[in-house]
Amino acid sequence: MATISLSTYSLRVKQKNNDNFLRLNNLNGKYDFIKIFLNYLRKLKNTSHDISTKRLMQCNRFHLDSRLINGIIETGEYGYESDLLNVNKKRVSYRRKIDDAEILPFYFLLDVPQNKNEGILILQRFKQFGIRKFLRDDFKTYFNSLFSDLTIEIDPLVPYDLPEELIKKGIIQKIRLINFKLPVDIANYYDNGEDHYEEDGYMEIVFAAKRNKKLPIKNRVLGFLNKKDTTDFIQLRNYEYQDVKIEVKTNNTKRTISLNKFGNVNPTFDITNTVELTKTGHPVFDSIDKEAKILLDDIKNSIK
Amino acid sequence: MLTKINVTQIIKDHVETLRNYNSLKLSHSDFFVFFILPALISFSLLYYKICISNEARNILFTALSVFTALLFNLLLLVFDIIQKKEENNGTITKLKFLKEIYSNISFSILLSIVDIIVLAFTFFNNDYIYYAANFLNYYILTLFILTILMILKRVHLLLSKEISN
Numbered sequence: 001m002a003t004i005s006l007s008t009y010s011l012r013v014k015q016k017n018n019d020n021f022l023r024l025n026n027l028n029g030k031y032d033f034i035k036i037f038l039n040y041l042r043k044l045k046n047t048s049h050d051i052s053t054k055r056l057m058q059c060n061r062f063h064l065d066s067r068l069i070n071g072i073i074e075t076g077e078y079g080y081e082s083d084l085l086n087v088n089k090k091r092v093s094y095r096r097k098i099d100d101a102e103i104l105p106f107y108f109l110l111d112v113p114q115n116k117n118e119g120i121l122i123l124q125r126f127k128q129f130g131i132r133k134f135l136r137d138d139f140k141t142y143f144n145s146l147f148s149d150l151t152i153e154i155d156p157l158v159p160y161d162l163p164e165e166l167i168k169k170g171i172i173q174k175i176r177l178i179n180f181k182l183p184v185d186i187a188n189y190y191d192n193g194e195d196h197y198e199e200d201g202y203m204e205i206v207f208a209a210k211r212n213k214k215l216p217i218k219n220r221v222l223g224f225l226n227k228k229d230t231t232d233f234i235q236l237r238n239y240e241y242q243d244v245k246i247e248v249k250t251n252n253t254k255r256t257i258s259l260n261k262f263g264n265v266n267p268t269f270d271i272t273n274t275v276e277l278t279k280t281g282h283p284v285f286d287s288i289d290k291e292a293k294i295l296l297d298d299i300k301n302s303i304k
Numbered sequence: 305m306l307t308k309i310n311v312t313q314i315i316k317d318h319v320e321t322l323r324n325y326n327s328l329k330l331s332h333s334d335f336f337v338f339f340i341l342p343a344l345i346s347f348s349l350l351y352y353k354i355c356i357s358n359e360a361r362n363i364l365f366t367a368l369s370v371f372t373a374l375l376f377n378l379l380l381l382v383f384d385i386i387q388k389k390e391e392n393n394g395t396i397t398k399l400k401f402l403k404e405i406y407s408n409i410s411f412s413i414l415l416s417i418v419d420i421i422v423l424a425f426t427f428f429n430n431d432y433i434y435y436a437a438n439f440l441n442y443y444i445l446t447l448f449i450l451t452i453l454m455i456l457k458r459v460h461l462l463l464s465k466e467i468s469n
Binding site for chain 1: 325326331397398400404457462465
């Protein structure tokens with residue numbers, strides 16, 4: 001099953017020659033960032049096309065609720081041909097042309113609190129695909145055209161305390177030790193594309209608590225949260241693993257936390273097992289929206 | 305006292321790159337190839353009394369000097385790539401990979417400098433010093449070539465990826 005996850009980012013604006021970040025609802029004394037972003041999304045209804053990177057982006061669905069904006073941004077790349085094969089008929093059903101772009105939908109949620117200088121942006125990732133870079137670059141271009149004296153920063157938001165808070169408050173129901181079948185040499189891993197190994201197939205050993213019970217391993221998990229090497233989390237003969245994923249239940253919500261030492265700078269929250277999917281294989285909007293809002297609340301509580 | 309010329313960190317950092325990426329354990333095969341095999345080659349050459357001639361010594365002096373200079377340039381190139389945060393796109397794997405290449409290049413520069421010094425000892429008339437210097441020279445030279453091959457593979461992959469991106 002394709003991995004669906006949420007990535008979190010902080011959003012801030014400052015003067016170009018100043019390190020102080022501005023209140024997002026009062027840029028240059030009168031502009032509200034929420035309105036600027038809304039106008040940008042309206043502009044995105046007419047597709048944004050980056051010829052240099054051969055990428056398209058559009059937004060036909062967004063909604064404003066007080067200081068929250070959520071919606072779906074669709075993006076895709078073009079520039080190469082390929083055959084699309086029907087897996088049942090084992091025949092080519094369509095030949096993708098060089099000008100055809102495969103459009104994928106990505107959920108987004110932007111929270112711009114009143115009188116704060118930092119907003120929180122949550123973006124969906126689908127397998128190894130995301131929209132952060134393209135969205136950031138495209139929005140920066142739009143923003144800079146309006147405010148030449150301001151600069152916007154969209155950086156990974158690493159809520160360091162969040163995993164610890166979730167584990168302390170919640171009940172550990174499952175531990176998965178995952179072997180990505182990684183190569184011996186980091187060079188081969190880098191060359192083949194880092195996420196490619198996770199998607200190709202992997203082995204895992206699962207320790208699950210019985211129904212309505214918990215695994216009594218909380219202290220051990222907390223001890224490994226800040227460690228670079230988690231391969232000694234549980235000693236198993238003849239089985240090596242690169243990632244330890246902990247399923248924690250808090251307030252009837254299940255959350256998967258990775259102790260992954262290979263984790264990248266962008267923290268991702270795996271929601272593959274909790275989000276509902278449509279027949280198209282993409283998340284149901286209300287389902288992913290609910291997950292994102294729960295995550296947003298958790299982050300806000302952890303960074304207080 | 306010797307703090308400013310203490311190069312043990314370079315050696316430690318290079319040895320760390322010999323750990324298997326999937327298990328983080330030191331690879332036995334890599335340890336054999338990089339540390340035992342050069343010793344076997346050196347022993348074999350000395351056993352058959354194949355020592356470095358004057359011409360070979362001069363060629364090695366020149367070659368190692370040139371290599372040292374080129375490797376310093378390569379070091380700066382890799383440093384430049386590390387510095388470009390935007391292109392790194394925030395992946396720790398790429399940064400780790402770059403740092404490993406950096407350590408490998410630093411180690412190979414160290415090897416070439418040490419080998420130049422060791423070659424000087426082959427001028428000595430004392431048999432013990434002469435044969436020890438030959439052994440060390442073969443050992444360091446073999447280790448140097450192996451490290452260069454490792455660097456070649458990694459830099460090739462790195463630059464191929466940069467070009468395709």
